[in-house]
Amino acid sequence: MVRTPLTPEERERGERLGALLREARGTRSMVEIAAGAGLSAETLRKIETGRAPTPAFFTVAALAGVLGLSLDEVLRRCALVPAPAPAPVPVAV
Numbered sequence: 001m002v003r004t005p006l007t008p009e010e011r012e013r014g015e016r017l018g019a020l021l022r023e024a025r026g027t028r029s030m031v032e033i034a035a036g037a038g039l040s041a042e043t044l045r046k047i048e049t050g051r052a053p054t055p056a057f058f059t060v061a062a063l064a065g066v067l068g069l070s071l072d073e074v075l076r077r078c079a080l081v082p083a084p085a086p087a088p089v090p091v092a093v
Contacts, residue, residue: 006053006054010053010054011050011053013053013078013079014047014050014052014053014054015050015053016077016078017047017053017055017060017074017078018047018048018049018050018053020069020074020077020078021044021047021048021063021067022048024067024068024069025048025067030044030045030048033063033066033067036066037059037062037063037065037066038062039059039062039063043055043059044063047059047063060074
């Protein structure tokens with residue numbers, strides 16, 4: 001299966017998710033959080049560093065539960081931010 005390349009916005013969203021998870025994890029170890037969510041520490045490491053910028057919904061939900069984050073908070077902090085629309089080009093009359 002060939003994956004479609006991620007857009008810059010999707011990569012940025014993955015970086016925001018990773019930052020949120022690192023912040024919520026605080027001083028707790030990756031191993032502790034990953035085990036609580038039913039993941040490997042390597043999977044959590046990839047998500048936190050943005051190397052896995054599009055984890056499955058249930059992976060995010062499991063991590064949010066272990067970290068005490070609501071899915072609303074995750075969405076608010078990590079939602080795709082659309083690029084601003086280009087400015088209209090003036091038309092000479």
